[in-house]
Amino acid sequence: MTSKRRMGPQDSATSNALLDATERVLREEGYAAATSRRIAQEAGVKQQLVYYYFRTMDELLVATFTRRTQRALARLEQDLAVDRPIQALWQHLVSIVDARLVFEFVALANHNEGIRKEVARFVTESRRIEAAAIARQFGEEGRDTGPITPSAVAFLMYCVSLLLRREAATGITEGHDDVLALIDWALKR
Amino acid sequence: MTSKRRMGPQDSATSNALLDATERVLREEGYAAATSRRIAQEAGVKQQLVYYYFRTMDELLVATFTRRTQRALARLEQDLAVDRPIQALWQHLVSIVDARLVFEFVALANHNEGIRKEVARFVTESRRIEAAAIARQFGEEGRDTGPITPSAVAFLMYCVSLLLRREAATGITEGHDDVLALIDWALKR
DNA sequence: GTCTATACACCGATAGAC
DNA sequence: GTCTATCGGTGTATAGAC
Secondary structure: OOOOOOOOOOOOHHHHHHHHHHHHHHHHHOHHHOOHHHHHHHHOOOHHHHHHHOOOHHHHHHHHHHHHHHHHHHHHHHHHOOOOHHHHHHHHHHHOOOHHHHHHHHHHHOOOHHHHHHHHHHHHHHHHHHHHHHHHHHHHHOOOOOOOOHHHHHHHHHHHHHHHHHHHHHOOOOOHHHHHHHHHHHHHO | OOOOOOOOOOOOHHHHHHHHHHHHHHHHHOHHHOOHHHHHHHHOOOHHHHHHHOOOHHHHHHHHHHHHHHHHHHHHHHHHOOOOHHHHHHHHHHHOOOHHHHHHHHHHHOOOHHHHHHHHHHHHHHHHHHHHHHHHHHHHHOOOOOOOOHHHHHHHHHHHHHHHHHHHHHOOOOOHHHHHHHHHHHHHO
16 A cells, blocks of 8 residues: 655755755744645745655654754763763753744644654653763762752753743743742752 | 624533533644634534634634633632642642643644733733742741742742653653652652 | 535645656 | 646635525
8 A cells, every 4th residue: 555656865955955944834833834835835845845755744744853853962962071061951951952843842742653752762862861961960079969869850950941941932931030040059059 | 804704602502612622622633633623523513603603713722721721720729728838739730730731732822922922821820829829838837948939939840740741641751750759858848 | 503505725645747 | 856737635714594
């Protein structure tokens, strides 16, 4: 039952332009707008060309996610290879992570099995890298942090940075100053 | 330029059935599936009837959000009117808030101005209620919490509970045990 | 209050020519 | 590698009968 359609190479200028276009449409207009026609228009090609490079729209969405997360993991490891990784992680989270795109993909994961698996894999992998970097700093400073484990800190930093940015973009500021002051205080410990 | 279509009452059995159906579709299938046909089918009525009760699909979406959040605010105030509101708030957050629906609405808020405003209003109002309840308990216990202000605690409890539930539903568990242990420890202070 | 009929645009996807 | 042509289905929304 497989289609007889010809398929193009996985890494070409046009296919990358389609992945770029998909990211832009997801971020600016949401996943409901991520249609083959809209994305093709955004990339400056004909709608049918999308199906030369990707078998289905689903495959294009998953490819967009994996390309971005592979780059993100490399960038994360690079950013954490410094003296004080905990402070570097906070900087990374608030300046590199795109909260709009994250929410779009997480909402997609609610009802798209392919995206769900990739999101789970990426978050798990990121958190391990982050926890390892935090553990390194805890070890060097040689203090007993009790229930404040590296994994718990990784989770907290991730979720606070994500929600802070998402809420700010939504026009919510209630409590943000207080949380930022608390983070600042905690990072100086 | 306004339409001459007749409109039905704002609060009837059928309009409420449509709001219920919209919630179910949003939760189970995502906002892209929240179409007039799909929602009408879910409510057991004809597609065109949606437009008797709601001017546009956008209006139906906003109405679904406001009905739910008005009920949620009432429930929140009720749940916090107890002896130890901080512990009660945590219970409320992990058992009442529907993380799937929250993410769907927040993703919608990314690119829907009507939803964005309502989300901002609701989160701000909730946080004020929560911070007031936390401040009450802090006051009774008469301790100096330093940078750990009521507003900061309200934000932290909200974002941790939301992400914990969302990640668990996505199949992510990395760091969850540690965070739950930390919360448990913090709630006992 | 609910029905039928209908408009018109857009959707994913395929086939085959150039 | 990109084009034209095309399919059946679904989207929002309106008008008017029952």
